[in-house]
Amino acid sequence: MIKRLLIANRGEIAIRIARTCRKLGVRPFGVYSEADRSSLHVKYCDEAIDIGGRLPSESYLRQEKMIDAAKKLGCDAVHPGYGFLSENPSFARACRKSGLVFVGPPIKALELSGDKVKAREAASRVAPVVEGKEVRSVKEASRFASKEGYPIIIKAAKGGGGRGLRIVKSSGELKRAFESSRSESLLSFGSPRVYVEKYIERTRHIEVQILADEERTVQLGERECSVQRRHQKLIEETPSPALDKGLRERMSSVAIAIMEEVGYENAGTVEFLFSDGRFFFMEINARIQVEHPVTEAVTGVDIVQEQLLVASGKGLGIGLKDVKPKGHAIECRINAEHPLTFVPYPGRVEEFSPPSSAGVRVDTFVYPGYAIPPFYDSLLAKLICKGKDRIEAMDRAKNALTAFRIAGIPSTIPFHISALNDRRFVRGAYDTSFVEGVKNYATREGEAAAAIFSQLPKKANLVQEERDQWMDSRFDWVVG
Amino acid sequence: MKVEVNGNGYDIVLRGRSALINGREVETKRKGDTLVIGCKEYRLDFFEGSLMIVNGTAYVISEATSSRSRGPEVRAPIGGKVIGVFVKEGQEVEEGAPLLVLEAMKMENQIKAPMAGRVRKVLVSRGQSVIAGDALMVFG
Numbered sequence: 001m002i003k004r005l006l007i008a009n010r011g012e013i014a015i016r017i018a019r020t021c022r023k024l025g026v027r028p029f030g031v032y033s034e035a036d037r038s039s040l041h042v043k044y045c046d047e048a049i050d051i052g053g054r055l056p057s058e059s060y061l062r063q064e065k066m067i068d069a070a071k072k073l074g075c076d077a078v079h080p081g082y083g084f085l086s087e088n089p090s091f092a093r094a095c096r097k098s099g100l101v102f103v104g105p106p107i108k109a110l111e112l113s114g115d116k117v118k119a120r121e122a123a124s125r126v127a128p129v130v131e132g133k134e135v136r137s138v139k140e141a142s143r144f145a146s147k148e149g150y151p152i153i154i155k156a157a158k159g160g161g162g163r164g165l166r167i168v169k170s171s172g173e174l175k176r177a178f179e180s181s182r183s184e185s186l187l188s189f190g191s192p193r194v195y196v197e198k199y200i201e202r203t204r205h206i207e208v209q210i211l212a213d214e215e216r217t218v219q220l221g222e223r224e225c226s227v228q229r230r231h232q233k234l235i236e237e238t239p240s241p242a243l244d245k246g247l248r249e250r251m252s253s254v255a256i257a258i259m260e261e262v263g264y265e266n267a268g269t270v271e272f273l274f275s276d277g278r279f280f281f282m283e284i285n286a287r288i289q290v291e292h293p294v295t296e297a298v299t300g301v302d303i304v305q306e307q308l309l310v311a312s313g314k315g316l317g318i319g320l321k322d323v324k325p326k327g328h329a330i331e332c333r334i335n336a337e338h339p340l341t342f343v344p345y346p347g348r349v350e351e352f353s354p355p356s357s358a359g360v361r362v363d364t365f366v367y368p369g370y371a372i373p374p375f376y377d378s379l380l381a382k383l384i385c386k387g388k389d390r391i392e393a394m395d396r397a398k399n400a401l402t403a404f405r406i407a408g409i410p411s412t413i414p415f416h417i418s419a420l421n422d423r424r425f426v427r428g429a430y431d432t433s434f435v436e437g438v439k440n441y442a443t444r445e446g447e448a449a450a451a452i453f454s455q456l457p458k459k460a461n462l463v464q465e466e467r468d469q470w471m472d473s474r475f476d477w478v479v480g
Numbered sequence: 481m482k483v484e485v486n487g488n489g490y491d492i493v494l495r496g497r498s499a500l501i502n503g504r505e506v507e508t509k510r511k512g513d514t515l516v517i518g519c520k521e522y523r524l525d526f527f528e529g530s531l532m533i534v535n536g537t538a539y540v541i542s543e544a545t546s547s548r549s550r551g552p553e554v555r556a557p558i559g560g561k562v563i564g565v566f567v568k569e570g571q572e573v574e575e576g577a578p579l580l581v582l583e584a585m586k587m588e589n590q591i592k593a594p595m596a597g598r599v600r601k602v603l604v605s606r607g608q609s610v611i612a613g614d615a616l617m618v619f620g
Binding site for chain 1: 481483485486488490492494499501502506508510513515517520522523524525526527528531532533534535536537538539540541543557558559584587588589
């Protein structure tokens with residue numbers, strides 16, 4: 001079994017991984033950037049090394065710094081978490097070269113799933129896929145569009161997390177979209193390669209959680225991930241209200257077939273587009289995902305534990321028959337963002353009191369007084385609520401959101417309250433366009449809001465001034 | 481004072497321990513960041529620019545002013561780097577038309593026209609860094 005694990009990540013996922021380490025008797029070790037000296041994940045590790053830098057490109061994306069840290073700390077394995085180096089085959093290779101176990105899929109499977117074009121090809125042998133191809137010029141993209149018809153979607157071949165994604169509705173938008181997709185892809189993933197697909201409107205995103213070792217590929221049910229803004233997820237739930245028993249069985253067996261086709265091991269996800277009762281392969285996410293706790297809530301499986309067991313060569317700890325999802329779970333991503341425009345807002349969290357009650361789990365790294373650094377993603381906390389059925393899960397989520405207090409910076413809590421009160425969500429009848437139609441909830445108390453506003457001192461924008469000072473002193477807006 | 485909340489107007493008159501809201505008198509009491517109105521407590525979580533969050537609910541709020549001589553401004557909702565400007569001074573735009581792109585936290589954030597009208601002044605240029613609240617453009 002792995003004895004000393006380097007967690008090559010930060011934030012809530014680093015803490016979440018450390019928690020499972022403690023349970024298994026594995027010693028967790030960490031790294032932190034200059035901007036993360038006061039981050040809580042440092043305290044959850046037995047020891048952590050300052051790797052310097054603030055931008056990801058100077059810190060958490062630096063392979064050699066991670067390998068050095070692992071060696072200095074005497075680690076025998078590295079868990080990359082999500083984002084950063086998690087799906088980087090060259091990092092997995094570097095780990096292996098240094099005698100470190102990489103907690104993730106085999107390098108070949110990582111390479112295949114990381115190249116969206118090749119992954120599509122492999123999946124198309126066992127699963128339905130949407131029309132699409134790699135394009136090297138606007139001309140090629142335009143030829144594809146005139147054959148398939150608009151709208152089309154441009155995606156980064158090495159992409160993920162919505163970066164580089166552009167929906168093109170007409171030929172007039174194609175050039176700008178193609179170019180900005182390429183430049184964002186280059187900036188985010190180091191490769192300007194893009195491919196185009198026919199864009200299906202009014203779809204849902206549904207993904208299947210897979211766990212695999214050398215012998216078996218097991219599925220832990222699906223997650224419905226259609227509540228998104230800018231192609232990044234805000235709410236996930238399991239099971240999906242869109243699938244019946246037959247569809248669920250078909251989707252999960254196709255997901256297993258895809259993962260077997262690419263020789264997958266460890267934890268991973270197969271993402272599908274779902275529209276009008278049909279589903280199409282979208283991509284493989286070769287990592288632990290942000291939204292994994294909803295699956296844990298209904299299956300009782302600790303996915304990180306399974307990752308560590310498989311990486312240690314012990315094989316899956318769960319039997320095929322062990323996975324019987326029970327109840328319903330919903331995750332709300334609480335981000336440091338304007339709740340109406342979703343523009344990120346880094347800054348100091350004056351107050352932070354997460355809710356706690358039956359069926360409620362909060363994964364976070366935030367504490368009162370903590371300043372959210374502007375260099376990384378805006379996730380503050382994940383609120384996961386479980387109930388015996390969907391209604392109970394929604395009720396618990398609404399109550400928990402109302403009790404969750406974050407002050408000093410705005411968060412997406414108001415959005416989630418609005419979303420959970422939206423009729424379409426309540427009925428389970430929503431698709432990826434849901435967020436655009438969410439009406440701001442509880443405007444009934446406009447009178448009270450006006451009264452509070454009138455009582456605020458004239459210099460009420462103190463928070464703003466403090467933030468500006470803080471940003472001026474700590475941040476130069478160079479994004480690598 | 482006239483206050484606009486999510487598009488609705490309210491008349492507020494403060495009178496020590498009470499307030500007249502649209503002519504109706506209610507008792508108010510302040511306790512730190514909490515305001516008690518009648519018998520309900522309202523906690524102020526966040527206030528900046530036109531965004532106010534109270535008890536986990538978001539309000540778009542501003543003091544209603546009658547004179548708009550300077551013309552409405554478009555302000556930066558977050559600090560970042562301007563990586564593209566789509567409009568020129570004097571240009572007529574429709575509501576929701578993309579005005580510029582701000583890059584922050586590795587995301588490209590498109591700033592859209594809050595209303596239909598003429599862009600009178602463009603105050604920033606490509607490559608420039610701005611902080612939250614900076615005026616980017618003036619309409620009118």
